[in-house]
Amino acid sequence: MKEIKAIVYCSNTGFTEAYARMLSEELDLPVFSEKQAHLHLxxxxxxxxxxxxxxxxxxGLEKARKRYDVEGTASVGLVLTDQSVAEIRKRNKIAxxxxxxxxxxxxxxxxxxxxYKLVFKLGTKALERTSSAPADEKMETYKILTEGASFLDRKNLKPIVSWYSKHFPVKK
Ligand SMILES: Cc1cc2nc3c(=O)[nH]c(=O)nc-3n(C[C@H](O)[C@H](O)[C@H](O)COP(=O)(O)O)c2cc1C
Incomplete structure (x- = not known):
């Protein structure tokens, strides 16, 4: 594994960017959006x-792989069930x-x-149609989809920080 030079991110509404910036502080690495990265890396x-x-x-992962050596990857999404995480791994060809x-x-x-707004609206509409007798779980999803939500938390970065410090010990 080669030493990581920087953190690169692709964000639409800012959550991924916020995680990338927090991770940059935690790991003491420069952070760039995919567009800025071209100028620096x-x-x-x-x-x-x-x-x-x-x-x-x-x-952005596919593009990043074409240009860089991606040593580690993080997805930022809303659904974190084992099944959906396994699906993300598979869909994005992560070994x-x-x-x-x-x-x-x-x-x-x-x-x-x-x-993205259109796709989101269509998704919410489909959920509305199937929610005539909403189960608790569906109700919670519905609430998030109609009101928005933030699960941003620096603590969520802990597994990445542990992995990084194990493979790339801090130089003194
Ligand atoms: C059109 C659309 C499709 C999405 N599809 C998924 C999905 O398949 N799985 C998931 O976990 N989250 C999905 N999300 C949620 C986003 O991944 C989530 O809002 C993420 O935090 C956005 O990060 P950003 O603020 O950096 O753009 C979707 C969001 C939108 C708008």
């Missing part, structure tokens, strides 16, 4: 990548033994625009 540099989840796909962390993001409805 060279092809083949080692990075830790964070991307938001859209239909189980980690946005079983590759470092992968699923972080709980949030939903900022007012920050959604264009295509």
């Amino acid at each position: 060279g092809s083949g540099d080692s990075v830790f990548f964070l991307g938001w989840v859209l239909g189980s796909s980690i946005k 079983d033994d590759a470092p992968f962390f699923a972080l709980h993001g949030g939903l900022a409805i007012e920050k959604l625009h264009g295509f």
Whole structure:
């Protein structure tokens, strides 16, 4: 494993960016959006990548892999069941033994625009149609989808920080 040069992220409404910035403080590494990264990093540099989840796909990961050596990946999404995390791993072709962390993001409805807003609206409508007698779990999902939510928490980064300090001991 090569020394990680920077943290690179892809964020739509800011949750992934916030996690990336917190992680940069925790690991003492520079942090760049995928756009800025081009100006600061060279092809083949080692990075830790964070991307938001859209239909189980980690946005920006494919592009990042083409340019950088992605040593570790974190997804930032709303659903964190074992099944959905396994699906994210599979969909994004992350090997079983590759470092992968699923972080709980949030939903900022007012920050959604264009295509993503449309997809989100269609998803909420589908849920409404099936929610005539909502189970508790569905009700909770419904509340999040109509009101928004934030699960952003620095503590969620602990597994990444532990992994990093094990593989890349701090130089004194
Ligand atoms: C159109 C759309 C599709 C989404 N699909 C998923 C999904 O499949 N799984 C998931 O866990 N979260 C999903 N989410 C939730 C986002 O991943 C979550 O809001 C994330 O925190 C956004 O991060 P960002 O603020 O960095 O853009 C979706 C959100 C939107 C708007």
